[in-house]
Amino acid sequence: xxxxxxxxxxxxxxxxxxxxxxxxxxxxxxxxxxxxxxxxxxxxxxxxxxxxxxxxxxxxxxxxxxxxxxxxxxxxxxxxxxxxxxxxxxxxxxxxxxxxxxxxxxxxxxxxxxxxxxxxxxxxxxxxxxxxxxxxxxxxxxxxxxxxxxxxxxxxxxxxxxxxxxxxxxxxxxxxxxxxxxxxxxxxxxxxxxxxxxxxxxxxxxxxxxxxxxxxxxxxxxxxxxxxxxxxxxxxxxxxxxxxxxxxxxxxxxxxxxxxxxxxxxxxxxxxxxxxxxxxxxxxxxxxxxxxxxxxxxxxxxxxxxxxxxxxxxxxxxxxxxxxxxxxxxxxxxxxxxxxxxxxxxxxxxxxxxxxxxxxxxxxxxxxxxxxxxxxxxxxxxxxxxxxxxxxxxxxxxxxxxxxxxxxxxxxxxxxxxxxxxxxxxxxxxxxxxxxxxxxxxxxxxxxxxxxxxxxxxxxxxxxxxxxxxxxxxxxxxxxxxxxxxxxxxxxxxxxxxxxxxxxxxxxxxxxxxxxxxxxxxxxxx
Numbered sequence: 390x391x392x393x394x395x396x397x398x399x400x401x402x403x404x405x406x407x408x409x410x411x412x413x414x415x416x417x418x419x420x421x422x423x424x425x426x427x428x429x430x431x432x433x434x435x436x437x438x439x440x441x442x443x444x445x446x447x448x449x450x451x452x453x454x455x456x457x458x459x460x461x462x463x464x465x466x467x468x469x470x471x472x473x474x475x476x477x478x479x480x481x482x483x484x485x486x487x488x489x490x491x492x493x494x495x496x497x498x499x500x501x502x503x504x505x506x507x508x509x510x511x512x513x514x515x516x517x518x519x520x521x522x523x524x525x526x527x528x529x530x531x532x533x534x535x536x537x538x539x540x541x542x543x544x545x546x547x548x549x550x551x552x553x554x555x556x557x558x559x560x561x562x563x564x565x566x567x568x569x570x571x572x573x574x575x576x577x578x579x580x581x582x583x584x585x586x587x588x589x590x591x592x593x594x595x596x597x598x599x600x601x602x603x604x605x606x607x608x609x610x611x612x613x614x615x616x617x618x619x620x621x622x623x624x625x626x627x628x629x630x631x632x633x634x635x636x637x638x639x640x641x642x643x644x645x646x647x648x649x650x651x652x653x654x655x656x657x658x659x660x661x662x663x664x665x666x667x668x669x670x671x672x673x674x675x676x677x678x679x680x681x682x683x684x685x686x687x688x689x690x691x692x693x694x695x696x697x698x699x700x701x702x703x704x705x706x707x708x709x710x711x712x713x714x715x716x717x718x719x720x721x722x723x724x725x726x727x728x729x730x731x732x733x734x735x736x737x738x739x740x741x742x743x744x745x746x747x748x749x750x751x752x753x754x755x756x757x758x759x760x761x762x763x764x765x766x767x768x769x770x771x772x773x774x775x776x777x778x779x780x781x782x783x784x785x786x787x788x789x790x791x792x793x794x795x796x797x798x799x800x801x802x803x804x805x806x807x808x809x810x811x812x813x814x815x816x817x818x819x820x821x822x823x824x825x826x827x828x829x830x831x832x833x834x835x836x837x838x839x840x841x842x843x844x845x846x847x848x849x850x851x852x853x854x855x856x857x858x859x860x861x862x863x864x865x866x867x868x869x870x871x872x873x874x875x876x877x878x879x880x881x882x883x884x885x886x887x888x889x890x891x892x893x894x895x896x897x898x899x900x901x902x903x904x905x906x907x908x909x910x911x912x913x914x915x
Contacts, residue, residue, distance in 0.1 A: 436472075
């Protein structure tokens with residue numbers, strides 16, 4: 390740099406201005422071009438060493454020297470820039486692989502892992518924007534580097550997952566964090582969406598995000614404006630069908646809020662006074678991720694609750710004569726009870742089944758698990774999974790929150806059994822007055838996010854196959870597979886075997902058939 394600057398000054402002082410540009414090219418050819426590749430690949434002060442050490446000023450100077458090489462930034466002749474891009478991709482991939490390993494070994498939890506990936510992207514995106522002047526070649530290298538590790542399958546000792554499944558949890562943490570201002574939230578959203586663009590399995594992300602959204606909406610722990618901003622970004626990055634279910638979920642919540650207000654006005658008009666506060670959410674099961682395990686066929690409600698719900702059902706039928714309410718989904722509902730303990734009065738929020746168990750025991754008589762099953766008319770697995778978290782002290786560190794409001798009368802250890810007798814824990818104490826208790830978890834009953842995403846992928850593949858074949862009438866199997874992959878690639882990259890399976894299934898269901906004289910030719914059956 391000093392030699393080049395000296396020659397430029399001499400040229401300005403001693404030579405005509407018209408000779409400056411040709412002389413500059415000669416200097417670049419003689420002084421810079423022969424030595425720059427060696428400088429670029431130097432182990433101690435080369436491009437890779439500067440990237441690892443985050444030497445921003447030196448990186449800017451190296452990129453400026455690279456531009457001085459004749460046609461250095463033209464795509465057809467950017468040999469040096471291609472070497473920089475290769476090193477850039479390798480460094481990003483190596484750091485990303487280290488983050489993946491840290492998650493798999495347990496050094497980083499899911500939220501810390503997602504935050505580290507986003508931080509890594511912000512670091513190198515800022516570097517490309519400032520040090521490398523938004524070079525298209527290096528931007529492409531950035532994309533390749535991140536795509537190499539963000540789509541990897543992550544396996545730890547407990548389960549198998551991927552960033553597509555973890556990123557919605559980070560979204561959930563950002564949305565629930567009230568410390569962020571509107572501008573800070575917008576910046577976080579942009580960062581997450583930038584990483585989202587690298588995901589190849591956007592369908593898995595969408596299903597995982599829909600489940601997190603369901604939890605936030607049912608728990609009323611979200612900002613509707615923030616949710617709308619996120620869905621708008623997702624719609625722009627994919628398509629309207631991608632967010633259709635989630636948009637409908639927000640609409641159901643808004644309609645339920647209005648419906649609740651109309652129900653309150655109807656009660657006032659009819660001079661009906663309910664002895665409890667009833668809030669009913671009317672949700673469309675097609676769009677909400679409510680599995681079969683969440684739906685109880687029967688549950689004996691106490692008269693007070695049953696009467697209140699019956700009044701709401703009658704109101705709903707009067708308001709919408711052509712509609713019919715389906716069964717209550719008790720496992721995703723909540724019940725709030727006010728109970729007096731020797732240590733003081735507590736307001737406990739729990740699932741409906743848990744609340745009814747506590748209500749049965751609140752009369753002072755201990756009951757066995759078998760008796761609770763008969764009283765509530767629910768499967769024994771439901772009672773066991775509901776009572777278990779209420780009989781163990783799941784205290785949160787530094788929060789003073791406890792959950793052992795019930796106890797075993799026989800003081801047995803281990804898992805609950807049908808013969809165990811349960812009663813209210815009269816010695817329960819907690820410094821907090823309002824307590825959200827842990828929800829029931831049925832092992833193996835909940836459909837996993839990956840299974841649900843796979844079902845959605847099957848629907849997308851079959852729809853794409855039928856759509857293509859309906860337009861083309863007949864098509865070679867290989868051509869059909871290529872067209873299907875191209876159509877669904879914005880959501881996920883399907884395995885060819887999966888496409889073949891869907892074609893065979895549609896043939897068995899008489900949507901398609903093989904040509905009699907040529908087995909590789911697929912024909913659409915109208």
